[in-house]
Amino acid sequence: MSGKLARSVFALLAAVATGLSAAAQWSPTQEAVAQQDAVFAGSVEPCADGFAATYPCGNVDLLSFMSKAELGVAEGSLNDVWGWTDSQTGKEYALVGLSSGTGFVDISDPEAPWLVGTLPTQTLQSSWRDIKVYRDHALVVSEASGHGIQVFDLTQLRNVTVKPVTFSPTAVYTGVGSSHNIFVNEESGFAYAVGSRGGDLANCGPGLHIVDVRTPEQPTFAGCFAHAGTGRAGSGYSHDVQCVIYDGPDTDHTGREICFGSNETAISIADVTDKQAPFAISLATYPISQNTYVHQGWLTEDHRYFLQNDELDERNGLVSLTTTRIWDVADLDAPFLLTTYEGPSGAIDHNLYVLGSWVYMANYQSGLRVVDLTDILNPREIAFFDTFPSSDAAGFSGAWSTYPYFASGSVLISSIGEGLFVVRPPLNKTNVDDEDPNGPAASLNIFPNPFADVALAALRLSEPDEIRATVYDILGRRVIEVGPIRLPQGVTRGIPIDAAGLPAGRYVLRVSGSSTILTRLITVVK
Template identity: 50%
Template sequence: MKKLPSAVLFVLLIFSCSNNDDGPVPEMVPNTPDSGGTPTTSFEPCENGMAGDYPCDGYDLLGQISLSSFNATSGNDCWGWTDSTTGREYALMGLDNGTAFVDISDEGNLVYLGKLPTATQSSTWRDIKVYNDHAFIVSEAPGHGMQVFDLTRLRDVSNPPETFTADFRYDEFGNAHNIVINEETGFAYAVGTDTFDGGGHFVDLQDPDNPVSADGYSASGYTHDAQVVTYNGPDADYAGSEIFIGANENNVVLVDVTDKENASQIASLQYGNRGYTHQGWFTEDQRYFILGDELDELNFGLNSRTLIFDFTDLDAPVLHHTYIGPTSAIDHNGYVKGNEFFLANYTAGMRVLDISGIEGKSISEIGFFDTFPSSSVTDFSGVWSVYPYFESGKIVMSDTDRGLFVVRKSN
C-alpha cells in the first residue's frame, strides 16, 4: 500500500484518537487570511513595545506584503537569496498556489517581482531552498516534483509582478514535504516524498539546471524535515563526513550519507513528552542540536518547548537542556545564526533566543516580533518560518495569514 503523506496520517491519527472532532492538527489549513491592514506597509520603528500594529521587542518593521497582494490564500515557508553580483537581497515566500519573489533591498520599499505558480495544484505545504543562484521548490501537491528557478532572472524584471515559469522540473518524485541542501557538496535531500518510504531522496545539484537523481535512504522511515552538513564538529570519528539529521515524527535520526548508495544510520534518539518531532538546527560549532516538537504544547499543555541535545558523540547523543518559552504558542521552524536562535513561534511571532550560554544551560529570550497581535493561543496561525541570514541584518518572516514581513534589529 502506498505510504500516505505524514500530514494525512496525522489527520487520521488525531481524528481517531481525539474526542474533539474540531481539534487542530499539525500544519493544517490556517485560519481565514487577514491582510493585517493595507496590502503593503513600510517602515515602522519598534517604540514603546509596538511597531505599528505589531508587538515587538528590539526589532523594527521594514515592510510587509499581504497575502492578497500575492493573490494567495495562505502562506508557508520562506527563504532568502543575495545576488553576489549586484548585492541585492531577495525574499522567497511559499504560498498555497506558488512561490513569490520580493526584492527587499530598499528599506520600506519592498518590490513584489512576481510569482512562480505551483507545478500542479494548490497546497498548504511548500518548501524552498537556494543553491548556486537557483531556487529549488517542492510541495505536498500531488505530482509536483521539484521546480528549479534561476534567480538571476530577477535582475531583469521590467514590469512587476510577472508570472514566471520554471527553468526545470525534476519529476523523480511527486509530492514532498520539505527539501534541504548541503551547499558545500551540492546535494539536495527531499524528504517526506512518495519515494524511499518518505525518507531522504538524494539529488545531485552540481549542475543546478539539470538535477540528477543520486539514490536515497529509507531505513529510518519517514522524515519530516532535516539538516545535512559536512561535519566538522567535536566527534573526530566523523570528521569530513556528510551527516543527515532527520526529524522523523517520533525520533531524531543521524545518518551518514557520505556514500549516497550506502547511507547508514549512526544513531536514533527519543525524548519525553513527544508530540511530533518536527525540525532542528545545529549550533555553529556542531556540538548542540536545537529541536522543536510541534505538538507537545497542544498535547501536553506545555509552554513553547525547545530541546537542546549534546551531539559531542554522534553515536550517543543525549538531551542537554530544555528551554521553556514565555507563551503557550506552538514552535515551528528555528535557525541558528552566531549565538542567536531565531524561532518561528506561530501565534507568538518570531522569538530570538541568546544561546551564548548554551553549554552552561543558560538560554534567554532577547527579542521578538509578533505578527499575530490578538493572542498567543496554541494554534497553527502566525509565523511559519524565518530566514535570518542576510548580511544586512534583515530578517524575513512568512506568516500563514498575513503574508511576508521583513524586520531588523533596532538601532
C-alpha cells in the same frame, strides 16, 4: 582585485552600510498606526513602548509588510520563506512560499519591497511548499500531488522591469512526486527531499530522496535513506532534515556528510557520504516523542548542539510553555538531551534557524522569537516580533517560518494568514529590557557562509582596538590576513574576506587585537 570581486565586495559593503544607516536614523517616535493590509513603504515602524505599529514587539523594528493580496494570494495563504542575495548586484530577495506557487520579492530596499514575479505551482495548490537555494537557483517542493522539484534560475529576477512576471521553471525533477520539505547542502551540492508521497520512481519512501544538484539545471537521482523504526509508521519518514559536512567535536566523523533528520518520533543521525550506501549512526528520543511530533531542528555553528522543536507537545497539553529541546551531539553515536528552553507563552514552535549565538524561532501565534545561546544551559530571549497579535495560544496560525541570513540584517517572517514581514533586530542592542551596562558586546558574523569568492566579516568591538583578521586552513596554516585595522567601539564594520584563490573546504577566521579574540568557522565552496 578582479572586477567581479570588486562588485561583490561593493555589494556586500553597501548592504551592511544601508542597514547601519537605517538603524542610525530610526526615530524613537512611533509612526501613526497603519492598516494591516498596507505595505509600510518608506516608513520604518520602530519598536517603541512594546509595539511596532499594531504588532507587539521587543527589540525588533518593522521595516515593511506585504499582505497576502499584494503577494497575489488574497484567498490563499503563505507557508515557507527563504532568501537569496544576488552576488553580482548585492540585491536581496525573499522567496515566499504561497498556496498557489512561489513569490519573488525584491527587498533590497527593505522599506519598499515589491513583487518581481511568481512561479506557479507545478500541479495543484497546496498549503505546504518549501524552498531552498543552491548556486543562484531556487529548488521548490510541495505536497501537491505530482509536483516534483521545481528548479528556477534566480538570475532571471535581475532585469525585470514590467512587474509582476509569471515565470516558468528552468527545470523540473520528476523522480519524486509530492514532498513536504527540501534541504540543500551547499557544501556538497546534494539536495534532500523528505516526506515524499507518491510518484517516487526510486521507491525511496518518505525518508531522504537524495538528488545531485551540482549542475542545478540537470538534477539527477543519487540515492535514498530511511531510518528504520522512526516515524509514526516506522517507515523512516523524515519531516525535515539538515545535512552538513561534519566539523564538530566527534573526530570519528570529521569530513563526513551527516544528516540530522526530524522524523516525527525521533531525531535521526545518519552518514550519507556514500549516496549509494548511507547508514544510520544513532537516534534520539525523549519520553513523550512517540506521542508528539519531532518537527524540525538546526545545529549550532560549531556542530556541538542540535536545537529541536516539537509541533504537538504544546497542542496536546503535554507542556505548558513553548518548549525547545537542546541536544548535546558532541558524540554522534550517543546524543543526549542536555536541557530545554521554555518560551514566555504556550504557542507552538514551528521552524528555527541558528545564526552565530542567536536562534531565530518562528513560533506560530507568538511570532518571531530571538534567543541568545551564549550560555547554552541558560538561553534567554532577547527580541521578539508577534505577527499574530490576537492570541498566543497553541494553534496553527501566525508565523510559519523565518530567514535571518541576509548581510543587511533584515529578517523575513512568513505569517500564514497575514503576509510577509521584513523586520530587523537593532544591531546595537543586546537585551530586550535594558542596555548592557558594560557597553555593547563584541560580535563577529560572516555573510554569506558558505561562500565561493568573497564574504563580509561583520565585526563589532566592545572597546576600541587595532585588529587583524586571519584565515587558517585545517592544518593551521595562515592563508589570508587583513589588517591591521583600527576600529571604534560599538560600531559594526564590514571586512571583506577574499577567498577566490582558496580551494573548497573549511577554514577558521580569527580576529585578534590587544583586547579582542573572536573566531568563526567559514566554508568556501567552488
